[in-house]
Amino acid sequence: MSDQIELIIDDVPVTVDPGTLIIRAAEKSGVRIPRFCDHPLLKPVAACRQCLVEVGTPDREGNLRMMPKPQPACAIPVSPGMVVKTQDTSEVAKKAQEGVMEFLLINHPLDCPICDKGGECPLQNQAMTEGRPKARFADAKRTYPKPMRLTSQIMLDRDRCILCQRCVRFGKEIPGDVFIDLQGRGGGTAPTDDHVFVGEQIGTFDAEVLGFYVPDVDGPERTDISGPYGREGIISSVYSGPQKKSDKDLSGRTFASYFSGNVIQICPVGALTASSYRFRARPFDLVSTPSISEADASGSAIRVDIRRGEVVRRLAGNEPEVNEEWITDKDRFAFHWAERDRMATPLVRENGQLVPTSWSDALDRVARSLKNAEGPVGLLPGGRLTFEDAWAWSKFARLALGTNNIDARWREQSDEEAQFLAARVAGEGLSVTYADVETASHVVLITLEPEDECGSLFLRLRKSVGKQKITVVAPFASRGSEKLDAELIQVSPGQEPAVVDAMKDLGDGAIILVGERAARTPGLLSAVARLADREDARLQWVPRRSGERAAVEAGLLPNLLPFGRPVGDEAARAEVGWAPQLAEVGLSARDILTHAKTLVVGGLDLRDWPDPASAKEALKAADFVVSLQVRRSDAEEYADVILPVAPPVEKNGTFINWEGRLRPFGQAYAARSLTDRDVLTKLALEMGVDLGTETLTDVYSEANPLMEWNGERVADPSVQPQHDESSELRVVFHKPSVDLGILQDGADDLRSSARVPVALVSPATLERIGAAEDDDVTVKGPRGSVVVPIESADMPDDVLWLPECSFGNGVHADLAEYGDIVEVSL
Structure with missing residues (x-):
């Protein structure tokens, strides 16, 4: 293109877009320039100086003039006619890089064998390639008490830090949480000096660390952490100015961030480590598998690292279209749930007690009970299923049980929401994406707190602060809304429909994002649909759980067949072929609890139901309850049969995120546990029905031709809001x-x-x-x-x-x- 810039890197012509940094242009030409502080998703800062190269530009007469000293490739944009010489073609650049590496290693400890970063450390690798063959520094190295516990899950070894400031820049630029910063000045005092002078270091400005006096504070209690040589560590972030209780976390420290774990992964040395992984493994011990987070509906790419059959850590995957390179702390650290109280064998109730039994016996009991069931049968699979498992649940309900009484919404719900999901969500595919949200001129958030409920979506919105308008309809401006610089439209419970109906002039290209909590307010989803039509805005529903969108697409709703087909449409039923006579809309989850006496449930958490006590009583009152679950739960009180199923780490599958994007993942380690699909397939065979879902290929062969539906769709809901003028709290x-x-x-x-x-x-x-x-x-x-x-x-x-x-x-x-x-x- 004519507006591109031509330059020469190591005698090779390169053409790039204007504004491209030298280090990016070199990557495009296949030249690797060493670096530490540079990160493609962070602003350039040129802190480490490891990427020094020779740079020349033409003067006014067109004569090439080299700059007098090497320049940081990570901070200088390209210009027409520029000539760059890297360490491969310039002795000046090579010597400069070797000198920088020597300075970085002066105080860096030689503890690679015990460092958690050993084996995957950029400093370790580049010290071999860009460092001097022999060290010239013979004096004592600077040391600090270590480790320093910054948060309950992040440890800092300051003597390893090379001051690249990646962690600092991440906190400020990406989530907007300034929980760590550069403190001190200069190189500090030598270990042999009598006077203490705090040098430049990363930290949280604690008195215990910097040695200044805080009135009425004696310092933290003795810590429960120690460094590699047995010396006591330091608990940081315990000193602060006046704060509210909500400004602190449960450990007593100033609250850091819901995304703080990312600083561990982007640290180019072993300075920042996770308390859960520290001294647990080395890279060559690990078996790594790409996967997808099950923590929310973001579909974030992760990497699962396993040592000897145990998950020891999870890292962010690189997925530019979804989570880029960031994940929430819940994605990163919350993986132990599948290991606790695991169900290993089926349980059946004998004389009021649950006792272990064989799979054949358990499936036989369930099959006989389901075939002989009197009255309505209901299925409550929950909202955390993969698409493949959701497909099996949907097909099992229609083919094996002959019912549309299935509902995955174990939370606040309404018939209005079921109609809205059928009309506006199911079968819509990628109608709104992360990229659309990032580039939209105006984003309206209704009953949705992205920082809490969909972390990757929040970070995408953060990227465009100052470039787009964000409006939040909520009772108050949360910290997440403040970090998005959002305009607040303040509402009380029940007022949301009227407020949404009054909204106008959203502008061209506006996007409306509505959360699952909209189902709590009658008439709100109807008002949202009207707003989208009135303003010609794109509309997307953002659930909280990882399997909610897959449940909608697979037909785990009483009024829907797969991909938006209404159960009342004869052509839709015929196309799907699952019990085409089932034309009546089934019972919702609320009505299933009220009327069904035989229940098939997934791994439910009673706390998620609007009235846990009534749900518990309904489950206890049922004639027969079979529960498919990963681990022990409240089901032990009411289930007649419990069938153990596999967590995501033990199976292959596909989540569908809030965009409608397919997010397939692989099995992280071998296990004999069965998936929901396996169990339901075997159970159907016991009942004399072949679901045709024995393999993933079977599922895809049936599902793929059905992904497009061009027939009639369910109409938009039209529910009138309930007005309550009460002024009570x-x-x-x-x-x-x-x-x-x-x-x-x-x-x-x-x-x-x-x-x-x-x-x-x-x-x-x-x-x-x-x-x-x-x-x-x-x-x-x-x-x-x-x-x-x-x-x-x-x-x-x-x-x-x-x-x-x-x-x-x-x-x-x-x-x-x-x-x-x-x-x-x-």
């Missing part, structure tokens, strides 16, 4: 990214990094209660009461917010349903 809630969810079981360090749970009210409400900031108050609702600290926030006077699942048994079980009236007292 009502409770609202959503789940933070890190809480007491079952997928975080066993990840104790991760849970310790969660924010302290608090209740939020308006300043006027706080004054009316007679409480002060951070006072402990009692919140009383229809189902009980909870004691939490209370804080003020900019929100309506008639609203109290709580984290949904961060204390006790969760808000649903211990307090109230969404929008219920509550009382607050000291």
Whole structure:
């Protein structure tokens, strides 16, 4: 193209786009320039100087003039006629790089054999290729007490740090969490000096680290960590100025970030390590498998590392179209849940007790019970299935049981939502993508907190802060909304439909993202659909669980067959071929609990149901309950048969993320556990029905031709909102990214990094209660009461917010349903 720039790198002509950095242009030409601070997703800073090269540019007369000194290739954009000489063709560049490497190694410890980065360390590799053959430094190296626990899950060994500032830049630029920074000045005091002068280092400005006095603070208690030589480490981030309780995490430190683990992965040396992986393995011990996170609906690419049959760590995968190179801390550290209380063999109830049995016996009992069932049979598979497993559930319901009574929505739900999903989500494919969200002129978020509910989506929105308008419809501006510089349209519970109906002038190219919590408010999804049509905006539904979109596409709804086919459409039923006579819409999950006496359920967490007590009673009252689950759970109280199934790490499969993008993943390690698809296929055979889902090929051969549906679709919902003029205090809630969810079981360090749970009210409400900031108050609702600290926030006077699942048994079980009236007292 005519607007591209031509230059020469190591005597080879290269053509690149304007604004391209020299280091990127070299990569395009196949030339590798060593670097440490450079990262393609971070702004250039030229901190480490390892990428020094010779650079020349033409003067006004066209004569090439070389710059007097080597320049950092990571920070200089290309220009027409530029000539670059790297270490491969320039002795000056080579000597400069060797000199920088020598300086970096002056104080770096020679502890590669015990360093967690050993074997995959860029410094280790480049010291061999760009370093001097022999060290000239013979004096004592600078040392620090080590390690320093920055958060409950991140350790810092400062003597290994090369001050590249990747960690600092990540926190500031990507999630907007400035939880670590460069502190001190210069090289600091030599180990033999009598006077202590703090040199430049990475940290959190703690008195314990920098040696300054903090009144009324004696310092942290003795730590439970030690360095490789047995010396005690340091607990950091315990000193701070005035803070609210919500500014701290459960370990007592200042809250860091829901994305803090990324600094471990991008650190080019062994300075930052994970407490869960520290001294656990070496790269040559590991078997690594690309996979997809099951923590939310983002579809983030990850890498699972296994040593001797045990998952020891998870890393972010490189997927430019989805999560780029970042994942949430929940994606990274919450992998122990599948190891705890695992179900190894089927259990059947004998004389009121669950006892182990063989697969043949368990399947035979279930098959006989299902065939002889009286009254409606209902299926509640849950929202964490792969597409292949969801397909088997859907087909099993229609072919083996002859029913549309299947619903994967184990959460707040409504018939309006089922209609909305059928009309606007199912079979729509990639209608809105991460790239679309990043480049949209205006993004409207309705009942959706991306930082908490879909981390990778939040980071994409963060990339465009200042370039696009973001509007949030919510009771208050969360910290995530503040970091997005979002405009807040403040609402109380039940007012959302009226607010959405009043919205206008969104602009060309606007995108509306609505969360699953919209199902809590009658009429809201109807209003959202009207807004999208009125403003000609693109609309996308963003669920919280990893399997929700796959469930919609596979037909795990009472009104849907696969890929948006209505159960009431004769042509749709005939095309699918699953019991074409089943024309009646089935029971929703709510109605299944009320009317069905025989239940087939997946791995359900009762806390997710709007009324856990009533759900538990319904399950207990059922004549027969069979549960497919990975690990022991509440099902032991009500299940007649429990069939163990495989977690994601033990199977192949495909998640479908919120975009509608297929996210296939491989089996991380060999196991004999069966998938939901395997179990349902075998169970159907016991009932005399061949599902045709024995292999993944069987599933794809049937599903692929059905992915497009050009027939009639379900109409948009048209539900009128319920108006409530009451001025009494009502409770609202959503789940933070890190809480007491079952997928975080066993990840104790991760849970310790969660924010302290608090209740939020308006300043006027706080004054009316007679409480002060951070006072402990009692919140009383229809189902009980909870004691939490209370804080003020900019929100309506008639609203109290709580984290949904961060204390006790969760808000649903211990307090109230969404929008219920509550009382607050000291």
